[in-house]
Amino acid sequence: MGDGPATLAQAGYLVAAVLFVLGLKGLARPRTAVRGNLLGASGMLLAVVVTLADRAIVDYGVIALGLVVGAAIGVVAATRVQMTGMPELVALFNGFGGGASVLVGAASFLVAVDEGTETVDLVVAAALTVAIGAVTFTGSVVAFTKLRELMAFHPQQGKLVRVANLIGVGAVVALGLALLAQPSNELWLWLLIAVGLVLGAAFVLPIGGADMPVVIALLNSMSGLAAAATGFVLSNSLLIIAGSLVGASGLILTRIMCVAMNRSLVDVLFTQLAAAGGGLDPDDIYGGRIKSTSPEEVALMLDDADRVVVVPGYGMAVAQAQHAVRDLTRSLEDRGTEVVFAIHPVAGRMPGHMNVLLAEADIPYGQLVEMDDANPTFARTDVAIVIGANDVVNPAARTDPDSPIAGMPIIDVDQARTVVVVKRSLSPGFAGIPNPLFAADNTVMLFGDGRDAVVDITKAMADV
Amino acid sequence: MTFLLALTLFVLALFLGIELITKVPPTLHTPLMSGSNAISGISLIGALLTAGGDHATLTTVLAFVAVVLATINVVGGFLVTHRMLGMFSKRR
Numbered sequence: 001m002g003d004g005p006a007t008l009a010q011a012g013y014l015v016a017a018v019l020f021v022l023g024l025k026g027l028a029r030p031r032t033a034v035r036g037n038l039l040g041a042s043g044m045l046l047a048v049v050v051t052l053a054d055r056a057i058v059d060y061g062v063i064a065l066g067l068v069v070g071a072a073i074g075v076v077a078a079t080r081v082q083m084t085g086m087p088e089l090v091a092l093f094n095g096f097g098g099g100a101s102v103l104v105g106a107a108s109f110l111v112a113v114d115e116g117t118e119t120v121d122l123v124v125a126a127a128l129t130v131a132i133g134a135v136t137f138t139g140s141v142v143a144f145t146k147l148r149e150l151m152a153f154h155p156q157q158g159k160l161v162r163v164a165n166l167i168g169v170g171a172v173v174a175l176g177l178a179l180l181a182q183p184s185n186e187l188w189l190w191l192l193i194a195v196g197l198v199l200g201a202a203f204v205l206p207i208g209g210a211d212m213p214v215v216i217a218l219l220n221s222m223s224g225l226a227a228a229a230t231g232f233v234l235s236n237s238l239l240i241i242a243g244s245l246v247g248a249s250g251l252i253l254t255r256i257m258c259v260a261m262n263r264s265l266v267d268v269l270f271t272q273l274a275a276a277g278g279g280l281d282p283d284d285i286y287g288g289r290i291k292s293t294s295p296e297e298v299a300l301m302l303d304d305a306d307r308v309v310v311v312p313g314y315g316m317a318v319a320q321a322q323h324a325v326r327d328l329t330r331s332l333e334d335r336g337t338e339v340v341f342a343i344h345p346v347a348g349r350m351p352g353h354m355n356v357l358l359a360e361a362d363i364p365y366g367q368l369v370e371m372d373d374a375n376p377t378f379a380r381t382d383v384a385i386v387i388g389a390n391d392v393v394n395p396a397a398r399t400d401p402d403s404p405i406a407g408m409p410i411i412d413v414d415q416a417r418t419v420v421v422v423k424r425s426l427s428p429g430f431a432g433i434p435n436p437l438f439a440a441d442n443t444v445m446l447f448g449d450g451r452d453a454v455v456d457i458t459k460a461m462a463d464v
Numbered sequence: 465m466t467f468l469l470a471l472t473l474f475v476l477a478l479f480l481g482i483e484l485i486t487k488v489p490p491t492l493h494t495p496l497m498s499g500s501n502a503i504s505g506i507s508l509i510g511a512l513l514t515a516g517g518d519h520a521t522l523t524t525v526l527a528f529v530a531v532v533l534a535t536i537n538v539v540g541g542f543l544v545t546h547r548m549l550g551m552f553s554k555r556r
Contacts, residue, residue, distance in 0.1 A: 070535025248481025352493025
């Protein structure tokens with residue numbers, strides 16, 4: 001107390017913490033989200049400014065260079081990214097946050113050992129920081145490469161990797177204890193970081209595309225926890241509070257994603273969805289029951305419809321069909337047809353991704369309906385159009401207790417009067433199982449590229 | 465700051481975070497994630513304190529890289545969130 005600059009910094013940190021709380025609160029509501037983000041950013045700016053006034057800082061050259069380089073890269077990445085690429089970018093930023101925590105944890109630990117101030121608390125905190133941070137860093141980088149599809153992975157390698165993961169967790173604990181016993185031996189620190197890095201990569205490698213939203217949310221939480229652990233190393237209240245807030249928000253999103261897939265976190269991390277097929281032969285389900293249709297026929301159905309529900313999946317984004325879908329929506333609305341979008345929580349590659357993709361295509365968010373609100377309305381829906389979605393509309397989740405996706409909440413499109421499925425082929429989705437919806441009496445298949453198909457329907461509508 | 469005080473802050477902030485986020489609508493999941501991700505770049509504060517101190521070269525180099533990584537996280541994170549939220553508000 002009474003120590004000028006330090007007290008000023010503490011007071012600044014308190015205000016910054018309040019701004020972070022208000023910012024997160026704002027981000028949780030549509031009307032206040034923009035302001036919430038700005039509040040969070042001002043909290044960060046304030047924290048940086050009061051920190052720079054700290055008298056422990058003697059060299060501003062290194063800092064200025066680091067800030068300029070980092071800000072330039074951040075601005076370029078944030079302004080150039082496509083909305084389809086958002087999950088990759090968030091994963092990458094996440095990894096950078098985790099990486100920064102590792103480096104700060106390691107550097108602070110080295111300083112403390114140098115000055116002989118390494119208490120047990122500090123060593124434990126530093127070990128946790130570098131371990132969580134390292135796992136977050138490589139985990140995020142692997143998630144990035146998987147999302148960019150730079151890396152394929154063969155599921156049969158999964159078992160081996162999972163055994164290695166358990167060994168890795170044991171090694172991290174052992175190395176943490178070794179560091180505690182011998183803080184002056186730097187080798188333990190470097191080994192701990194190295195094992196953490198390997199573990200992070202190994203933990204994300206075997207995780208399939210369908211589980212990506214869970215992994216991204218979990219890594220988000222871990223980057224917060226790593227920052228909080230850094231706060232314990234530095235005895236810095238703001239790092240602890242901010243890191244903990246982010247850790248909590250990431251955990252909640254992780255839980256929401258797990259519930260949306262009816263999978264526990266342990267299942268996501270340690271078991272694969274049951275082997276492809278699940279004993280079901282696609283021919284038994286599809287044989288002779290698939291009805292193929294044409295854009296013209298779909299246009300006729302839509303002309304008669306009073307209520308249309310569009311169910312988009314990630315395949316729609318891959319085909320870049322969102323703008324074509326918007327045009328179709330507008331032409332339907334001009335005829336007085338009610339159109340809404342039913343969105344499954346895991347429809348994209350990260351939580352809420354589909355909403356962002358549709359917003360980018362100028363589809364008002366009032367038209368986007370959550371799964372639980374959309375499901376009761378299918379009975380009075382004339383046409384449901386499924387574009388690029390598969391597992392999330394598979395009625396087997398409801399009807400077949402032996403199905404690998406049994407119990408997963410799905411969008412009940414099969415209860416609409418007519419279902420149009422726009423799809424390239426009958427190939428299975430992430431879960432690798434056939435979809436009885438495609439063979440249902442009220443379903444017709446429109447085979448082809450998502451965007452071309454929707455454009456053709458819109459054209460045919462004009463001639464009806 | 466004692467360890468117990470630090471732990472108190474940590475646990476209370478965890479509960480606060482859970483209360484704040486629990487009822488967020490799915491529309492906002494992605495911006496919430498990228499915005500909170502930017503806040504987790506708070507390690508920047510630790511990086512600044514370490515990078516500007518009078519330390520051994522290795523420490524300074526580690527801290528410099530940490531400043532760069534954390535700044536990318538912070539600046540990029542808030543900016544991309546702002547961009548995304550702009551798309552939600554430009555509706556007709």
